[in-house]
Amino acid sequence: MAEALNLTDDQRPERQAAALKLLDILEREAPFPGAARIGITGAPGAGKSTLLDALVRELRPRGETVAIVAVDPSSQRTGGALLGDRIRLRSGSSDPGVFIRSMAARDRLGGLSDATHAGVTILALVFDRVFIETVGVGQSEADVSRLVDTLVFVANPGTGDVLQFMKAGLLELPDIFLVNKADAGPIAERTVSELESGLSLGERSDAAWTPPVLLTSARDGSGVHQFVEALDAHRRHLQNDDRISQRRGEAARALVIGALQRRYGSFGLQQLGGLASLRSRLAEDPTPSAFTRIARLGAEIEEALRKSD
């Protein structure tokens, strides 16, 4: 497993080609819908890591295996990175049913890198649930939402990050809201009502799902069980009417566009006839593997750029 991640992380061209081949096969052959892919986002210190630890302790006794990708968006590929803050407690870090990999965000623009995408794809083959922990700083919510089936926002009560979050217009993305540190008392309840009133104003793309707002305490474990129930409910919701195929399809297209945009800029996209035409092309393209699409379309752009030189 770790070996496969090392491969997909490798920037050397011959390894990249091998990785692409592997990912392509994996994406085609993987059982559908396979592992639950869950994003956990929120401000630093909200308790995401501690919550993940509590989740591990809830899920492992049921026999479920768990992989966690912890992304540190503050660090770039060449700047060096400190990835120590993986998980707070020791709930089974020597248990083969739990896998944790930390990654520097790598991309100069602060977006999640292809390596993260690859990591999730690989881990989803082996583990029952794959979590991505990332710090919410606007852009990254949108980024993670493309990699996951369920996006969870963790609010830190009384810190004002909920308001910021609402101002940034990000309220429509998460499928589940958690107000953590319930043990802190009334301040947590106040944050719940703030969120609820914020939510009642907004429109959501999936009208059939009302995102729940739950109180949790990663500290004493309260609400964690309900959180798992909410995760399962959202998964069932997605599986109804095959919403999950739609969601993954849309997410994969957004991923491809995002990756091409980051690499080649809007000038690059123009080589493919611009954004709108790329969108319709992707919608028709039957290739299920996002990795193959990125590679093929990338090659096309490079070719076009070479010709225009």
Add this chain to the structure above:
Amino acid sequence: MSDRSERKRDRPWVFRTYSGHSSARASNELYRTNLARGQTGLSVAFDLPTQTGVDSDHPLARGEVGKVGVPIGHVEDMSALFEGIPLDQMNTSMTINSTAAWLLSLYVAAAERSGVDAQKLQGTTQNDIIKEYLSRGTYVFPPEPSMRLISDMVAYTVDAIPKWNPINVCSYHLQEAGATPVQEIAYSFATALAVLDAVKARDDVPDEAIPRVVGRISFFLNSGIRFVEEICKVRAMAELWDQITKERYGVEDPKLRRFRYGVQVNSLGLTEAQPENNVIRIVLETLGVTASKKARCRALQLPAWNEALGLPRPWDQQWSLRIQQILAYETDLLEYADLFDGSFVVEAKTRELLEEARTEMEKVLAMGGVVAAVENAYMKQRLVESQTARSRAIEVGDQIVVGVNRFTEAEPSPLVEGKQSILKVDDAAEREQIERLNAFRNRRNPEEVAAALTNLKDVLSSGGNVMPASIRAAHAGVTTGEWSDALRELFGEYRAPTGVVARQTNGAGPRTQAVRERVRALSEQLGRPLKVLIGKPGLDGHSNGAEQIAVKARDVGMEVVYEGIRLTPAEIVQSARDEGVHVIGLSILSGSHGVLVTDVLALLKDAGLSGLPVVVGGIIPDEDAETLRDAGVSRVYTPKDFDLTRIMGEIVDVVAESSADH
């Protein structure tokens, strides 16, 4: 010339030596010898399993039993530790924190068994959990329940063991973790206020008792080589404490507002190179806390000249005790009133420290106090920053350390040349302790044990005081691991923030930049950024070295995984594999590198990772370094390797060599 016999001298402070090892019986012998040599109080060092609440046969205790202190697993161990020492006449200081309530209970039970009433007991439990999260590392439970245990102990002892100092608020360990004098004062005082506020808020402690409670709070300080500043620091602390206790708790009696403190002088600055120089450092540091009568320490313990080499032998400790005796009995220090009253220079510096400390303390209080400032990592991050500044200053030569970065050319030291100059704890100690523990478990009454544990849990979950139920458990034969497990069940376990943050430090010198360039080039060859795991296996809590290595590795462009202290070899190997690192760096200062490194290497082999290079740093005697290299360790580092940039360059070499092998 006045007649010698007529001169009035102050009574000296209490002379102590921090000691204990192998077993209760061996430590008892040591204590009796020390008392016979003129030591006037006892200072008990417990081993790490006892300090972290696991029994001697627990997997995490492997290699640690009896190593850096005495193992105390139950009431009979405690009785053996003090055999022949009358507890009603002894002043005992116990360096115990997360399990302090338990060790005090064992002490009370042992006293009662020898016919001594708890009312008569005198001494101190260290019991400052905040600095455990910040520096010392033997915490177990989360901050809030831990603070509750402390407040229980304060509330209980104020009447039941009135001569006991239930807590010794520590700034000592903050300085050892790199703290500046201002940080030492601010964070220790904020801790003291958290304890007093908690006690004040209790229903079972009447308001009239608060001044007495304030009067029982004592401190444990450090004294570094900048002894003039240290003199000002202790004067500032005495003054600030007097102010705060009056303002905040309305203590009218000046005696109860007195700043009482014990000291261990600085060890962080004691060197491996030219170790004989350490004696001079220790003497100067001692002046910092004895010279000013107004703010003189109540008790003093000194490290030994061979501090950076390993554990001191009885002779080494005796030499340090002699320093105290010469200062107190031969010099005229104790014949004078305060030497600094009226000194403008001392007064100005004192004022400056006091003001700055008050500001920093108020910052922490505004954050919600020390518990909040532990959880949000504020204080720990400040300490790591200070330590980083210190490491840099030494590396580039801005801070001179004689024998280390200046005046390194020297005669070989006759104290260490070809000699075994440290204490070696017999490896049989662990096995024997486990045998005694098992024999004890078989002897006790299982029903009484079970009932006492159930009672303990009931009392704690209904908000009762931990002490009476623990004393009962001590008498019933509960073990240290059982008591702690009962509390773990209720409170959970905690991992504190590492304080190592992803903030980029600027202003790298040319040497650092050169290594950064090499890291970049090698990363390109490897296909992805050079990734390193810094691991701290075992119960060892010494984190300074690992933190500094982690920060430096990040600064030269590596991806660093550092998860903090107290991991098992299995956890470290699994992290190394899952994270896909190119090299593992282990940091071990507790002396148990033999067992722990062997375990890591064996597990790596089992995981099919025998090609993954491992480097090790810490307190590693030369012969052991040899053994480790033979076992496959690529490089071994010790305190004399202060040049972090060079270490990073060598790590790049190690990874380059190993990737060339594949």
